[in-house]
Amino acid sequence: MDIPTFDDMLAAHERIAPHIRRTEVRTSAYLNELTGAELFFKCENFQEPGAFKVRGACNAVFGLSDEQARAGVATHSSGNHASCLSYAAMRRGIPCNVVMPRTAPRAKKDTVRRYGGKITECEPSTSSREETFAKVQAETGGDFVHPYNDPRVIAGQGTCSKEFIEQVDGLDYMVAPIGGGGMISGTCLTLSTLAPETKVIAAEPEQADDAYRSFKAGHIIADDAPKTIADGLLVPLKDLTWHFVSRHVHEIFTASDPEIIDAMKLVWKHLRVVMEPSSAVPLAVILKNPEAFCGKRVGLIITGGNVDLDRLPWLAA
């Protein structure tokens, strides 16, 4: 296992700086009053392709030698990683091949194509995805950039907390959503050195609580086809992310889909930013566990803002 180091994170930040935004941190007097905590929201949804995943993607893409870069990159993803890797590849001017299930939302496919990514469709099953991806990679020779179980990706995601700590002093807690664990791992990587007194909390949908159960059991448990409105958080932990989660995460809290939707709407209304359901899980767990956060300074990472504006979850029939 190739565990990324703090120095890898520092190198990543330097490498990606020209390609990402140093996103702003926002506050809301209303949400502070509501929770009794002092909340700071880092708006990674304000990255050009709309998600923190541009950090890890750019670190992988711009870290390739010119020779490696010629064959481009490849990945499988139905979400933000596909768009962000395409975006990074476009900025370097190299090919990006993405395997996506044919059932992925058209909006996601459109974004990948807008950034020049080439999509190969597979059936929505693990076996079809793996088979299709192996074929694509064999044909193109593209460097495989895994959505989260890749040291370059984790080091890249860690740059978010570095900025956050530079922007806001003395956080008691840092809360981020957990799916595969890329963002949480990067957060642990950075904060365990830069701000070890800041406790890292992972926030997970109740209906996809494999990380919670893994954390309690002491080994990775993968869910069988979880289903939650937080569609960015469906994937399981892998060895690299488990390394960080099992060692550095202070606690994992979960929230139900209705609680996630309520929190999402509150942020849209009072912070006036567009964020996806996955990004609402941190606020949802804070609202659900007020005693744990009351009186504390809490950082929350708004991980992404790519939402189908024609299908808002609180307007679903």
Place this chain on the structure above:
Amino acid sequence: MDIPTFDDMLAAHERIAPHIRRTEVRTSAYLNELTGAELFFKCENFQEPGAFKVRGACNAVFGLSDEQARAGVATHSSGNHASCLSYAAMRRGIPCNVVMPRTAPRAKKDTVRRYGGKITECEPSTSSREETFAKVQAETGGDFVHPYNDPRVIAGQGTCSKEFIEQVDGLDYMVAPIGGGGMISGTCLTLSTLAPETKVIAAEPEQADDAYRSFKAGHIIADDAPKTIADGLLVPLKDLTWHFVSRHVHEIFTASDPEIIDAMKLVWKHLRVVMEPSSAVPLAVILKNPEAFCGKRVGLIITGGNVDLDRLPWLAA
């Protein structure tokens, strides 16, 4: 007529600085590509009460002597001015009386009450509003802060462009929505001194184009019951705002309601901020007149972000 001066604007900025946010300016590579212009969006929707109107309201409230302040302030408004004046009064700890039509959206009334504003309802007609307001003012002695035809309010709104010019150099155009003309007047007040080379463009809904027709005719024309999705822009120009509009505005462009809704959705999708229909008129007129803006550096003021999230215009039946 008591025309506010550039020094009034400077004094306003110093007075309100502790009570407002220096809102960020955001960009989108996608929207730049789409328009061929370089667009800069100043996010006044990120003010705590969600609109630039907190600037003028705070300038009026914090400019009162202690003696004047004791009786508080009063206004009539069904929109952001009511919330922002209540917010400013709450911060100073003085009463705020607001006359609102009984038909105003409950969400707007709730916001006024959350900030401690006291609502007196009137019928949705000018005569009822004036009669009710006269009574409220006579009873309370509150200082009348008009939503826009007030020199303190215009000087306050002018602080937005001062920040904007400090944040972004060399704008060719500054585009803001026009309703009663408070924001546009403040913009003219500030830019005519600080950046006379930056042309001020007003953006108006086609279905409430009284400012456009006034501008062409050379005198104020008031609409008879205009109806547009841009509900913040229904009110007519008054003498003070006409003073600035007639002297300093370079051009007024209009856009239809469907064009406004399209522009609104584009900003939600690509800037990932929640803004009201009124705030979308500037982008709508830029998209409609590409030849006027192509290759230019253009500032746009996102005036507010108070939207009923249960009734989004693109989802209306």
